Structure formats: C-alpha cells, structure tokens
Amino acid sequence: MDSPSPxxxxxxxxxxxxxxxxxxxxxxxPSRLVFTLxxxxxxxxxxxxxxxxxxxxxLGRTLFVGVLSLVTFSAAGQWPRRLPGWMxxxxxxxxxxxxxxxxxxxxxxxxxxxxxxxxxxxxxxRLSGLIWIAGTGLLVGPLLALAALYRERDAQARSQALHxxxxxxxxxxxxxxxxxxxxxxxxEPHFLFNTLxxxxxxxxxxxxxxxxxxxxxxxxxxxxxxxxxxxxxxxGDELTLVRAYLELMHMRMPDRLQFVVAVPTELEGLxxxxxxxxxxxxxxxxxxxxxxxxxxxxxVGAQRDARTGLVSLxxxxxxxxxxxxxxxxxxxxxxxxxxxLFFGPEARLELSETPPHGLRAELKFTPP
Amino acid sequence: xxxxxxxxxxxxxxxxxxxxxxLALKRAWPELEVVAQARNGREALELFEEHQPQIVFMDVHMxxxxxxxxxxxxxxxxxxxxxxxxxxxxLAAFDxxxxxxxxxxxxxxxxxxxxxxxxxxxxxxxxxxxxxxxAVLAQLSGHLSLQHQQQRSEPWLQWIKASVGAxxxxxxxxxxxxxxxxxxxxxxxxxxxxxxxxxxxxELADQLDPQIFAQVHRSVIVNLRxxxxxTRGANETADIHLRGRSEVLPVSRAYLHxxxxx
Numbered sequence: 249m250d251s252p253s254p255x256x257x258x259x260x261x262x263x264x265x266x267x268x269x270x271x272x273x274x275x276x277x278p279s280r281l282v283f284t285l286x287x288x289x290x291x292x293x294x295x296x297x298x299x300x301x302x303x304x305x306x307l308g309r310t311l312f313v314g315v316l317s318l319v320t321f322s323a324a325g326q327w328p329r330r331l332p333g334w335m336x337x338x339x340x341x342x343x344x345x346x347x348x349x350x351x352x353x354x355x356x357x358x359x360x361x362x363x364x365x366x367x368x369x370x371x372x373x374r375l376s377g378l379i380w381i382a383g384t385g386l387l388v389g390p391l392l393a394l395a396a397l398y399r400e401r402d403a404q405a406r407s408q409a410l411h412x413x414x415x416x417x418x419x420x421x422x423x424x425x426x427x428x429x430x431x432x433x434x435x436e437p438h439f440l441f442n443t444l445x446x447x448x449x450x451x452x453x454x455x456x457x458x459x460x461x462x463x464x465x466x467x468x469x470x471x472x473x474x475x476x477x478x479x480x481x482x483x484g485d486e487l488t489l490v491r492a493y494l495e496l497m498h499m500r501m502p503d504r505l506q507f508v509v510a511v512p513t514e515l516e517g518l519x520x521x522x523x524x525x526x527x528x529x530x531x532x533x534x535x536x537x538x539x540x541x542x543x544x545x546x547x548v549g550a551q552r553d554a555r556t557g558l559v560s561l562x563x564x565x566x567x568x569x570x571x572x573x574x575x576x577x578x579x580x581x582x583x584x585x586x587x588x589l590f591f592g593p594e595a596r597l598e599l600s601e602t603p604p605h606g607l608r609a610e611l612k613f614t615p616p
Numbered sequence: 617x618x619x620x621x622x623x624x625x626x627x628x629x630x631x632x633x634x635x636x637x638x639l640a641l642k643r644a645w646p647e648l649e650v651v652a653q654a655r656n657g658r659e660a661l662e663l664f665e666e667h668q669p670q671i672v673f674m675d676v677h678m679x680x681x682x683x684x685x686x687x688x689x690x691x692x693x694x695x696x697x698x699x700x701x702x703x704x705x706x707l708a709a710f711d712x713x714x715x716x717x718x719x720x721x722x723x724x725x726x727x728x729x730x731x732x733x734x735x736x737x738x739x740x741x742x743x744x745x746x747x748x749x750x751a752v753l754a755q756l757s758g759h760l761s762l763q764h765q766q767q768r769s770e771p772w773l774q775w776i777k778a779s780v781g782a783x784x785x786x787x788x789x790x791x792x793x794x795x796x797x798x799x800x801x802x803x804x805x806x807x808x809x810x811x812x813x814x815x816x817x818x819e820l821a822d823q824l825d826p827q828i829f830a831q832v833h834r835s836v837i838v839n840l841r842x843x844x845x846x847t848r849g850a851n852e853t854a855d856i857h858l859r860g861r862s863e864v865l866p867v868s869r870a871y872l873h874x875x876x877x878x
Contacts, residue, residue, distance in 0.1 A: 438701040442630070445701075445721030449636035500630045503655075504679075541656050541680040581774055584788060599775065599786035 268326055275322040280396065281315075287388070288314035295380055300373060309356045313385055316352040320344050321393055338397045345393040349385035353378050435472045443496050450499075461499050467492035472523070483550075483561075484516030486525045490548060493526060497533050504543025505533065511550040515559065518615050521590045527579050528563040528609045536567025536607055543567075544606065558614050566606040587611060621649045622738060625667060627660035627683065628653075628675040628699065633720060637673060637699065640722055645731045657681025661689045669694060671734060673718075676700040676756060684756045692743050695734055698756070714744035715752050772825040778804055778811035785811070790828060793858060794865060795820060795837040830874055832856060832867045846875050 288310040295310070296303050324337075324344040331337055357378050361368045368374055443465060450458040471489030487509060494507045529548065537544040544566040552559045580597065587595040591613035598610045624641070628634045634653050641648055651667045654660035656678045664672065672694045676683040687696055698717040710717050716730045737743075744752075775786040791806045797817040804811050821831045831837045844859040846867070854867040854875065867875065 441721060442633075442701045445636060446630060446632040448721055449632040449639070452639060453635070499632065502631065504629075539679050541658065543679075581788070597788075601777075601784035 268329075272322055272326045275325050275400075276318070280318060284314045284318045285311060287392070291381075291384055291388075295384065298380065299377060301377065309353070309381060312356050313349060313352040313381060316355075317345050317348045317385070317389055320348040321396070338394075341397060342390045342393045345389045346386060349389045350382040353382040353385065356381075435469065442500065446500055457499070461496070464492040464495040464499075468496060472526070481520065481522050482516060483511070483518040483520040483525075486520050486522060487511055487516065487548075489523070490525055490529050493529060494533075494546065501538070501543060504540070505537055505546070506544075507546040507548070509548040511548065511561075512552070515550055515552060518559070521586050524583055524586060524590075524611070525561065525563070527583050528611075531580070531609070532563050532565040532567065532607065536565035536569070538567075540568045556614070558612060560610055560612045562608055562610040564602060564606065564608040566602070569601050569605040569607055587613060591615065621647055622671065623649050623651045623667065623669040624671040624673060625652045625654065625660065625663055625669040625694075626650055626673045627655075627657070627678065627686065628673075629655055629678045630675075631655075633675075633699075637718075637722060640724060640727050641731075644724065644727050645735075648731075657683060657686035660686040664690055664694070670738060671695045671697065673697045673699055676702070676760070682760070684753055684760065687749075688753060692746060692749060695737055695743070696749070697730060697734070698752075702759075710752060714748035773820070773823040776804055776813065776820075778813050780809060780811050787811075789824065790839075792829075793839055793842045793861070794863075796865070797835045830871075832865065832871045832874065834868060834870075836865050836867075838865055 289307060291314070292303065292307040292310040296306060299306050321341055321344060324341045331340065357368055357374055358365065360374070361371070368378075447458065447461055447465065449455075450461060467488055471485065471492065491509055494505075494509070498505050498507065525548070529546065532546050537546065547564045548562070549564075550559065550561040580599075584597045587597060595613040596611070598612065600608050600610075602608045622645075626634050626637055628637070638650050638653075641650065648671075651669050652663040654663050658681045660672070660674065660678075660683075661681070672687075672690060674683040674687055674696060676698055677700065678686075683698065687698075690696065696715050698715070699720060699722070700717065701720045716733060718726060718730060773789050775788055776792070777784060777786055779785070787804065787806050793805045793807065795805070795817060796803045800814075801812040802815060802817050802820065804813055817831070817835060817837060821829075821837060824837065828839055828841065829837050830840055838856055838858075842858050842861075844857045847855050847857065849855055852869040852872060854872055856865040856867055858865070
C-alpha cells in the first residue's frame with residue numbers, strides 16, 4: 249500500500265489516508281484554507297505601512313503567495329509517490345514550502361512587470377517589497393508547515409487510539425459472548441442420563457406417560473442446545489424450555505415436586521436471553537426442592553407495571569431455602585452480568601428468603 | 617435350593633428408577649425378593665431395621681440423609697450395592713471387589729455380573745471387610761463434597777445475606793460499597809441501602825475477593841472501586857473518601873502501606 253506518511257503505514261487499512269488526488273484534496277481542508285487566507289491578510293496588514301503599493305494590491309500578492317504555498321505543501325504530501333528511505337516526507341513538505349515562498353513572490357512581481365526581469369531587478373522599491381514578502385513568508389511558512397504536520401499526526405494518533413479502544417471493547421464483548429454461549433451449552437450429562445433412565449422405565453412398562461415425557465425431553469434439548477444464529481429468543485421460548493424442564497423433573501420426583509408457571513401471555517413476545525429463567529428454575533430444583541425429603545412447590549410468575557413498564561419475573565420455591573453449605577446456586581453472578589448486558593445496567597436480580605422456608609429470585613428489568 | 621428366598625432393599629429417591637431396577641432384577645435374578653423400597657436415606661435405615669434384607673441397593677444421591685450416610689448405618693450387616701448416575705464414582709476402592717456399584721441407567725449385562733458376584737458372596741457367607749467398606753465410603757464422601765465445591769465454583773463470597781425490613785435479602789457482593797463493624801454487628805452498605813449482619817468483619821475479610829476489597833482498618837473493609845481519593849491525616853493515618861458519598865472511612869497505620877505507591 250502506498251501510504252502517504254510513515255505514521256499511517258503502520259496502521260490498519262481502516263484509516264489509512266486516501267492517497268494521490270483524493271489525498272491531495274482531502275489535505276486542503278477548509279480550515280487550512282481559511283487559516284492561510286487570514287494569515288495572508290494579517291501579513292499584508294503588517295507590511296502595509298512600509299509599502300507604497302495600495303493595500304488591495306499588497307493583499308492580492310500575499311494571498312497568492314499564501315495559497316500557492318498551501319497547494320504545494322499539500323501536493324508534496326502526496327507526490328512523489330515514493331521517497332528514498334533517508335528522506336522523510338515531512339522534510340520534503342517543509343522544504344517545498346520554503347522554496348515556494350520566494351518563488352511565488354518572485355512570480356507575483358514578475359506578473360506586475362509583465363515578465364520583464366531586468367526591469368524588476370532595477371526597481372528598488374519592488375525588489376525590497378519582494379524581499380520583505382518572501383522574507384516574512386520564509387520566517388513563518390516552514391514553521392506553520394511543521395505545525396500543520398504535527399496537528400495531522402496528532403489527529404491520526406487520536407483516531408487510532410479511538411479505533412483501538414473500539415476494537416478492544418468489541419473483542420471483550422465477543423469474548424464475553426463466547427463465554428456465555430459456552431455456559432449456555434451445558435446440558436449436564438447426569439441430568440440427561442438420569443432422565444433417559446426414567447424414560448426407559450416408562451417405555452418398558454408401557455406407560456402412556458412415555459410419549460408426553462419424550463416430548464418434554466425433546467423440547468428441553470431443543471431449547472438448551474447452543475444456538476448458532478440468534479443470541480436471544482422470546483420469553484415465550486424460555487417458558488417452553490422451563491415447562492419442559494419442570495415436567496421432566498416432575499416425572500423424576502412426582503411426589504416431591506409441584507409447580508405452576510403462570511406468566512401473562514402478553515409478555516411472551518418479549519425478547520429475553522436464553523436460559524436466564526431456566527438457571528433460576530434449575531437452582532430452585534437443585535438447591536431448594538431436591539435436598540428436601542418433603543420436596544416443595546415452584547412458582548414461576550411475571551407481571552408488568554403498566555405505568556413504568558418495569559417487568560418483574562420471579563421463581564419462588566418452598567424448598568429448604570438458603571443454607572450455609574448449599575449456597576444459593578451457581579451461575580447467578582453470570583446471570584446478573586447477562587441481564588445487565590441484555591437490558592442495561594438497571595436490570596436487577598434480587599434474592600430473598602420466603603417464610604416459612606424457601607427462596608424467591610426475582611428479575612427486574614425494563615424491556616427496550 | 618430349598619432355602620428361603622434372598623431378600624433385598626432398593627433405595628432411590630426417583631420412583632421410576634426404583635421400578636426400573638426392580639424390573640431388571642426380576643429378569644436377572646427371578647428368585648430375589650425385593651422386600652422394601654426407600655425414598656431417602658432415613659427411610660432406607662428404617663426399612664432395613666424392619667426387614668433385615670441381605671442385600672441393599674443404595675442410591676448415593678438422596679435428599680436428607682444421603683446414601684453414604686445410610687450405608688454407614690447399615691455397615692457390615694448386608695451386601696451393599698451403590699447405584700449412581702455419576703460415572704466418576706467408579707472409584708478405585710470398588711476395584712477391590714468387596715462392594716459393587718451400578719451406574720444409572722443400569723445396563724443389564726453389568727447387572728448380571730453384579731448378581732453373580734452377590735450370589736457367590738452370599739453362598740460363601742462373606743461380607744466386605746470393615747476396611748474395604750470404610751475405604752469406599754471415604755472415597756464416596758470425598759467425591760460428593762468435591763462436587764459440592766465445584767458447584768460453588770466461585771472461590772470468593774458472592775452474596776451477603778441480610779435482613780432489610782421484614783425481608784431477608786441477598787446482596788451481590790460486588791455491589792457493596794463498604795463494611796464497617798462495631799462491637800456486635802457489621803454494617804453493610806450498598807447503593808440502595810444498608811443493613812446490619814452478625815458475621816464479624818475478620819471472618820468476611822478472608823472471604824472477599826482481594827482484587828476488589830481491602831481491609832483498611834481493624835473495623836473497615838472497602839470496595840476499592842468506590843474509593844474516590846485518600847487524604848493523609850496526622851500520626852500516620854489517612855481518610856478514604858468515597859465516590860458520590862459523604863462518609864469518610866479511616867485508614868489505620870497498619871494498613872496505610874496499601875495506598876503507598878499507588
């Protein structure tokens with residue numbers, strides 16, 4: 249790639265500067281043009297007292313010299329395309345400006361005398377004017393060229409830093425997503441085998457339950473398999489998954505697990521992160537109901553505040569509640585992070601103990 | 617053989633799995649009489665005492681008293697067969713052959729082997745030695761507690777249990793701003809509120825992620841992300857100012873080194 253400056257040669261294509269004609273036009277920014285014109289005006293105003301020539305004529309000359317310097321400065325930023333290694337482009341640009349200033353001044357005066365060089369050299373006033381303009385220009389021009397180059401580099405560095413920041417946050421996001429997908433993909437083998445062992449009994453004994461239970465298993469597996477395409481499904485999909493899981497667990501411990509899933513149908517279309525509700529339900533079974541000899545009841549419910557739009561979604565069990573040894577379950581930290589990513593930092597996961605025993609986990613969020 | 621039928625107890629919390637094992641046993645050992653079924657460890661012990669079966673098929677994972685604890689109660693009074701859904705319970709101790717195990721779902725061929733071994737042992741009147749039983753039980757409990765630890769997965773405390781009004785709440789630890797103790801209680805402060813808990817601060821200090829929390833005083837632990845700035849005080853002490861809050865927390869001399877070179 250023929251990058252215009254060494255600074256951008258090392259960067260990614262995303263902000264390599266346009267080269268050639270496009271680069272030349274791009275470097276003639278309006279602000280540079282305005283700055284040049286203003287400076288020419290100031291220069292003319294400062295030189296005016298020592299010139300016999302009228303101010304408009306003098307202004308015309310300084311404007312011509314200024315604009316021509318800007319044009320050659322910009323051109324030297326693009327051409328020649330390749331420079332020898334020992335010659336940095338910024339040196340070329342500064343040198344070109346230093347050369348343009350006296351030459352342009354000379355050109356302006358040459359126009360004034362209709363190309364008569366001896367006449368120009370003989371006329372003492374014009375000669376001193378030429379030297380004044382060229383001299384002032386030479387004093388200021390290369391410095392300004394340097395300043396412009398510095399600013400350009402600075403802006404490049406900043407946009408590069410921004411770009412890297414963006415890239416970094418995107419990578420972080422991707423890494424997080426990957427981690428989440430991985431965690432979602434876990435269908436625990438012993439859950440699967442235990443369930444299949446149960447299903448086998450139903451089949452062997454010719455139980456009419458076998459068909460519906462297999463249906464639940466299929467629904468559960470479909471929901472719990474890692475999704476390749478979309479990250480999120482609807483709350484309705486999640487409820488299908490939760491019901492399938494609870495049906496399976498109910499088959500496994502019919503005398504110990506009762507459940508009810510009652511969510512208003514109008515909430516089922518809500519976009520919702522997969523496995524988020526299931527995580528809470530699994531915890532309620534594993535850490536609430538299963539450790540108890542008597543078992544318990546699990547209630548999944550939801551409501552939306554008509555005024556604020558806040559949705560709360562809860563899983564409540566009448567199991568053993570929180571104990572020192574059992575902990576409150578796995579993946580809750582991860583769930584909190586996911587809810588935050590999905591619904592914004594206002595999303596909450598609240599846990600509280602319910603009398604006489606049991607745990608209530610509540611997700612609170614405002615859908616977009 | 618004209619002797620009385622061999623009796624067995626089946627303990628599993630999942631009724632269909634009890635049924636499944638009993639069906640499979642009927643095929644593999646038609647003469648065996650399953651005299652009782654237990655739904656948990658406590659029932660297994662009670663029914664064992666009541667029926668005195670010669671064989672106990674014991675699920676490892678059961679609510680209340682688990683299979684390992686129930687097996688300790690039965691000890692060497694019966695032939696034990698552990699039943700588990702976890703392949704990894706196939707422990708070294710089982711290789712001794714004194715005690716059998718079955719993995720769910722139970723494979724018929726594997727069950728036939730087990731039945732043969734049980735019949736041999738019953739004929740010879742041999743029971744597992746006390747050492748063999750102890751070895752199996754110790755290894756099983758080791759696996760079970762390991763599994764509990766893995767379920768916890770996070771090494772640091774994640775939630776703090778505190779009562780707020782009438783409700784008992786769990787506060788995510790990373791939302792805590794600071795903890796401060798007086799003689800009896802520890803004050804826990806997070807953006808939406810504060811609560812008193814009974815756990816002393818020195819106990820909490822060991823359980824909090826040191827990347828986020830620092831003990832800065834005998835009675836103060838602070839979330840470092842919430843610190844706005846620190847001012848030096850007289851006599852080698854300092855004060856911590858928090859982001860967007862008016863409280864000032866003390867740093868005692870012993871903890872001042874935490875904030876040097878920062």
